Amino acid sequence: MFCWLNRLYRGLSSPTGRTTQLIWGSLSRSLVLSSRRRIPEFSSFVARTNTCGELRSSHLGQEVTLFGWIQYRRQNTFLVLRDFHGLIQLVIPQDESAASVKKILCEAPVESVVRVSGTVISRPPGQENPKMPTGEIEIKVKTAELLNSCKKLPFEIKDFVKKTEALRLQYRYLDLRSFQMQYNLRLRSQMVMKMREYLCNLHGFVDIETPTLFKKTPGDDHSNKVFLRVEKIIWGAKEFVVPSREPGKFYSLPQSPQQFKQLLMVGGLDRYFQVARCYRDEGSRPDRQPEFTQIDIEMSFVDQTGIQSLIEGLLQYSWPRDKDPVVVPFPSMTFAEALATYGTDKPDTRFGMKIVDISDVFRNTEVRFLQDVLSKPKGTVKAIRIPEGAKYLKRKDIESIRKVAADHFNQEVLPVFLKASRHWNSPVAEFILEKQSLELIRLMELQEEDVILLTAGEHRKACSLLGKLRLECADLLEARGVVLRDPALFSFLWVVDFPLFLPKEENPGELESAHHPFTAPHPSDIQLLYTEPEKVRSQHYDLVLNGSEIGGGSIRIHDAELQRYILATLLKEDVKLLSHLLQALDYGAPPHGGIALGLDRLICLVTGAPSIRDVIAFPKSFRGYDLMSNAPDSIPPEELKPYHIRVSWPADSEAEKSSLDHPHHPES
Amino acid sequence: MFCWLNRLYRGLSSPTGRTTQLIWGSLSRSLVLSSRRRIPEFSSFVARTNTCGELRSSHLGQEVTLFGWIQYRRQNTFLVLRDFHGLIQLVIPQDESAASVKKILCEAPVESVVRVSGTVISRPPGQENPKMPTGEIEIKVKTAELLNSCKKLPFEIKDFVKKTEALRLQYRYLDLRSFQMQYNLRLRSQMVMKMREYLCNLHGFVDIETPTLFKKTPGDDHSNKVFLRVEKIIWGAKEFVVPSREPGKFYSLPQSPQQFKQLLMVGGLDRYFQVARCYRDEGSRPDRQPEFTQIDIEMSFVDQTGIQSLIEGLLQYSWPRDKDPVVVPFPSMTFAEALATYGTDKPDTRFGMKIVDISDVFRNTEVRFLQDVLSKPKGTVKAIRIPEGAKYLKRKDIESIRKVAADHFNQEVLPVFLKASRHWNSPVAEFILEKQSLELIRLMELQEEDVILLTAGEHRKACSLLGKLRLECADLLEARGVVLRDPALFSFLWVVDFPLFLPKEENPGELESAHHPFTAPHPSDIQLLYTEPEKVRSQHYDLVLNGSEIGGGSIRIHDAELQRYILATLLKEDVKLLSHLLQALDYGAPPHGGIALGLDRLICLVTGAPSIRDVIAFPKSFRGYDLMSNAPDSIPPEELKPYHIRVSWPADSEAEKSSLDHPHHPES
Known part of the structure; x- marks a missing residue:
């Protein structure tokens, strides 16, 4: 029953129950940053007595004035009002004497801004909403004022409504009303x-x-x-x-x-x-x-x-x-260890699948290309073990992995399976002698369903390739339901x-x-x-x-x-x-x-x-555009004059210019 | 005996004794910002045990390690070391076994950086320096290391050494070592x-x-x-x-x-x-x-x-x-009142000399130009009183004030003196009738040595002129020793x-x-x-x-x-x-x-x-130059290419260009 915002400021250390439903319901973790901090005065300097989200049973009987946005309305009887702090249910008065208040609250479109005054009352027994921090109470409205009406929205301000990122960036001021953006900022x-x-x-x-x-x-x-x-x-x-x-x-x-x-x-x-x-x-x-x-x-x-x-x-x-x-x-x-073990200077240490140098296993190999590599300075044979890879990866996964290696690293990667029946297209498998195979099993702690990805080449190149593939395989395994990286873990x-x-x-x-x-x-x-x-x-x-x-x-x-x-x-x-x-x-x-x-x-x-x-409150798109305001923008030559610069239009600029004249660039 | 820095952080509420002499001595006020704040740990994460400025008698007998700059040396016996916190006196060891320490401390130029270790000891009786926060103690040095030697400085790092602002900006990193800049930042x-x-x-x-x-x-x-x-x-x-x-x-x-x-x-x-x-x-x-x-x-x-x-x-x-x-x-x-009373939208309310509308005094005047002005819509006669102006202002001051009015506001200003003997060049004085003079004395609360500056014209124009002259006269009076504006007052x-x-x-x-x-x-x-x-x-x-x-x-x-x-x-x-x-x-x-x-x-x-x-740590000069790094700077055309701009050199740019090629622009 605690509100996320109070916890963000006050810092209670443990409540983990679901805080809110509806748009505020997506976060169940507590948002505690400090235990010493008192809750700020959110209603200082303004005419409201309280924020929507802070009201509780302890406020019963109080006369309150609230400002907020109309979240939704039910049967012209209830209205849910939202501010940055949370949601509160209003009871729209139905008696004749309050006709003007009813008219305001029933006619204002969703996302209009209103000021309401009224009394905090208990919800009738059985109508409490335990998923809502303010769910034990509601406001019996006495007066209401429409502060600003809302036109038809380009999308609904609800977290479950999926929007493209371009649309979110174009209407950033609406996107900012979402719980997630409020929380992040x-x-x-x-x-x-x-x-x-x-x-x-x-x-x-x-x-x-x-x-x-x-x-x-x-x-x-x-x-x-x-x-x-x-x-x-x-x-x-x-x-x-x-x-x-x-x-x-x-x-x-x-x-x-x-x-x-x-x-x-x-x-x-x-x-x-x-x-x-x-x-x-x-x-x-x-x-x-x-x-x-x-x-x-x-x-x-x-x-x-x-x-x-x-x-x-x-x-x-x-x-x-x-x-x-x-x-x-x-x-x-x-850095040397990170490169040798994880193939990168920024290892994700939340999971294993480390790179193993298996050059020694192949010192006396008869496989020609391994011989060639090992005879060069810094020539190595390296591998990573994909746990239960034979169970979770498909043949086309392996093929796509090999293609990445070939296309981006110009390097061969060979899958090695313990089960002979599974050596899909793996030309090296048949050359691995019994002795080498045992040595590999020992070195890499292989289990029956594991797959090895093996590559040979110059140390740094081989490592960075396997570092890349390690991450790709982790993504693949996780997409198939294997939990490799604990989402709560910060490593x-x-x-x-x-x-x-x-x-x-x-x-x-x-x-x-x-x-x-x-x-x-x-x-x-x-x-x-x-x-x-x-x-x-x-x-x-x-x-x-x-x-x-x-x-x-x-x-x-x-x-x-x-x-x-x-x-x-x-x-x-x-x-x-x-x-x-x-x-x-x-x-x-x-x-x-x-x-x-x-x-x-x-x-x-x-x-x-x-x-x-x-x-980021107002980020740029991939191409550096502000999709809301359409920055960067053209500037008339006379405004460039004080800076002694001129635009050099590219030779074929006409076509380009017209393609750039769209008010917004659909991207991302 | 309290250090300015401790007070800045800890917030003692009253000590006002002189804190330090030498470069740290220019500030006698306490620098307290908060009473709840504890002093930060200035020596966390580094190898020093203390800062130079924090040592007191309570540290007697402690082994300390300090880092700092050599402020000055006396007879190869004493050395004053400085860090951001303050100054401490070191005793240079004179015995043979410490020859290398002595050599380091005696040979390093002023403003070199050293690390020293030693013991906090009392100064011999009679040698305490009560003006220095660390003045009861000194450090008996045991080891010393020269961390970086200092070349010949362009100016001494002492507050009493006057530098031009251009020089200060060019060597900003040295200017920042001054007490005043450390304090300001x-x-x-x-x-x-x-x-x-x-x-x-x-x-x-x-x-x-x-x-x-x-x-x-x-x-x-x-x-x-x-x-x-x-x-x-x-x-x-x-x-x-x-x-x-x-x-x-x-x-x-x-x-x-x-x-x-x-x-x-x-x-x-x-x-x-x-x-x-x-x-x-x-x-x-x-x-x-x-x-x-x-x-x-x-x-x-x-x-x-x-x-x-x-x-x-x-x-x-x-x-x-x-x-x-x-x-x-x-x-x-x-705004209307500020304009009418102070002739500006940002009145300095630390002192009086308000603008007075004296139009009514002259409704029936025979002075032609006053008649003319008053007959126009918004035409007014206004004045300010300069207290004891006849005593403190010179004839040339009045002339220069009238010139400012004429040159910048295209407007006549007339000085009016109570004493007839003093109507230097004031054509209006003789026309002011006895009755008007009494009315003026009443309206403006004139004393015998006061001067009035009188102008006639459109309301806003007359007010802004007198608002300007009010400030000019205040500066003039203060330059002559009159205290008009309390420097401790924030209005x-x-x-x-x-x-x-x-x-x-x-x-x-x-x-x-x-x-x-x-x-x-x-x-x-x-x-x-x-x-x-x-x-x-x-x-x-x-x-x-x-x-x-x-x-x-x-x-x-x-x-x-x-x-x-x-x-x-x-x-x-x-x-x-x-x-x-x-x-x-x-x-x-x-x-x-x-x-x-x-x-x-x-x-x-x-x-x-x-x-x-x-x-500001690194300000620009009047003309927008960083005199230290010489920004803005030229950029080769190829680096402008990705931005599709070219420089439009002014037609007579050759002369200009060469005049701009000086590494630093002496200005300010």
Whole structure:
């Protein structure tokens, strides 16, 4: 009988009964964020006495004034009124003297806004609704006022009514009335508030705003190149440019406050944080937004362990109470181990199916292609075990898996079954000798109905292929009803010891930063910088949650000479563009490090939302459009004039232009 | 003996002794923001045991590890170490066995960063420094490590060393080490945190982030046109544009989240707030920043009184404890009264010198030009009294005042003295008859040494001229030592009942919004909309502090028909650009209203900083440049290509270009 909102604010620790039915009924978990917080005054400064959702038997006999939307009406007798807090049943007066009140309440369309005053009364015995937090009572209406009428809606404001995402985004202001969006946005607000309390009030961090009209940072592509590269999805992230009134001069919208947070440390601010708006133009990369928010943190005199403890405490403190508590410290894994075991730098550690190196099994194989691979440097044979795969996967699943491997990784994958009768199209099965088979069973702990996916190739390539297939198979198994990943489980993981540099793809003789050029090298590897820089590990760390990267950071370089050497000599960047930062390091820069958490992604995982667009009030579509207002929009040339720019229309722009003239772009 | 920082966090309510000397010594007031807050753990997650500033006699005998900057050294015996918290004296060991420690501490340049460990000991009797919070103790150093050496500084990090603002901005990371900047930024962070607690935890507001990549809002020039117009300083504020990858399509950086906050109310979010980054391209308007921050608030079902109470409570709750407490409710004044009495819409009510209408005194005057003015509609004679002006103002002051009036307002101002001997160049004095003179003395409560500044003209013009001169004269008097405005006084004022529309300057037959087109008309004036719209008052309210506008808001239009009528019929705006907002109002938009407080200006007034650039970590210069990084910067044409734009170089751009190639623009 407790309302979700009260629990969100007050923080009762256990009620789990169904809170509401109807649109508010989809959530049965409690939404507790804090036990110390009192419920805010939701009716201060306005003429209502109460919110719809807060009324209970304890209010019996009280005269109340409520504001809300008409949710539905029954037989011109009952009306259910909704506000952000919940639902309440109104009894429409039927006597002649209240004819005008009845007329208002019976004629106003659904979703109209009304003000009503009346008395809280008990529902007649037998008519209580135990599924509704306000279900023991109703309001005997005395006066009513129609504040705004609602026209015919493009869709019903009910959670069970399925809408396309394009429609939801076009009418976002209506979509926001849904329980789920109200819940997501309030949970986000509460969780960020708790983070601020932790950082500001408990640990002395200073909330500092940094500029978003800045300049391009060379080499500061904040996308993690380590794996994008392997997966061949380099998106060419760009910084948005903003023309200034100075001809040919542009601001850039920064991808992160990286330079500013480091300069704040040089400025002696010691502990900085910001809930920072960042910008990244990635074209139409799925589930990204051109502007996004990160919890941005930097500290002086800290090491990797310090930052990790800080973040563990931060998440523990701000974590919603209705979820399993966050257990700290989080486990940690090196990048090399993550690659070898999970084939990715962001392992989903909620389930097994780890990659096993079975090269040794095949050292003396007569299978030619295995021989070939194993004779090369870094040549390996690897496999993952799909538990009960023979039972749950179909032949066409295996075929589609093999096709993914061939198409996206240019690599062969072979299914191996224990039961001889099942070696569908598996050319290797017959070559596996009895001895090798036994060895495999031992190494991979095979059960009768399991399937092995086996591949051979260069270590990193083989691992990333199997890492991908591991996730695909998990999805397949779960689609068939196998429970691999507990939906209530939040599995955090630190990934550490990344390489500092990667060979440039277009020119492997040159290096680029694996993350960004301000990352400090691993203390044990400093000397390698001058001999074998490609072997240097960094002091970068990623935070992974359930297989998603939710944060990353590093200890930074605070030595100007080292920074200059890395930028100029190793990375061949134009040092002039960063002269202010290099100069700053020269003036007594303290050792420092930091991290940034991707807030949209984190809230998305916490709420279990299908997309980050469900935790952002006004998100852009895949293609970067605001489907509600139709931004971006055309601008007349005279308004571009003060900025000294002109549009370069593509040569075949006529056709394109007309195709772009649709008011809304049906997509997503 | 209390440290400013402890007080900032812990909130002791009264200590006022000098806190520190040296660079930390400039602040003697206590910096208390809250009495319930405990001091944060400043040394969590790092290897130091304490901060420099927190050590006291109670730490005697403790082994401590500190990080900090070398503030100065005395005779290779003492070293003063600084961190964000304060200063501590180190005793450099002199014995042979500690030669390496001595070498480090004696050779490191000032502003180098070191780690030291040692024991807290008492200073020898007589050597205590009562002006220094840590002045009873010192640290007997055992080990030291140089973490980063400092090169020769462009200026000393001492508050008494005067720097040009351009130099401070160029080396902002050094300027941030000053006590004043540390104080300003920490106070800002604390005050915003308290505001969040008030809004989020006490009153149920939801912190919601809205997009900054949006589209142009027609008529949404957020500058207050009511007075800019009169003062002839229309700056042509523009929205910055951000080219997208779609040819010819641009995002705009919004001047405020106005549309989004209203759409959130339509979405049933009920109570929204955001510490919102906003953008306004005003060229080089003084003391403005191209990006700025506002405390943005919107509520459903609220009226003007409700918003005003909310804001009064917000400021009271978040106000620093070392200032005089905020007294609520704030006084309120209509726009008409503010104009008539102070000649401005943002009266500085800390002092008198109000404008007096003395038209009646001159009804039967024989002075021709007064006759002429009074015979016209709205023709008036007005005056302000400068107390003891004859004593403090010089002849050239009066001449310069008259020149301001003539040059900027095209208006005559006449000084009138009581003593006949002093009628410097005042042609009117001799015409003022005995009777009129007595009447003036009565009306304006004249004393012997006072001066009157008299002007005649159209009501609004005469008032705004005298409003301007009132402030100029106050500055002049204060420069001569007269105390008119108590620096400890914070004088809040609501200004209400603004006109809803103004005639367009370029075409007075048409109307434009005095504030923005979503402002609701005053309920008493609704009918005038259809007959004499120029007479309609609005439900807009401004919050003024010490003569600066620090906030403004309004009750919004929630009726789609009314909004359409105002946009299309009265303002002749292109309604298509706002179709989404009009549509939203049709779907059961609740009555709603809100406000935005200019955070930079507010913090500037609270800290007494000379410019908003002193309360922003990385401000832009007057001309919108970041003098540290030299943003905005050139961008190669190939990087503009994905955005389908080209630079239009001005015809005579060569000369301009070369003049712009200086790495830094000496200005401000």
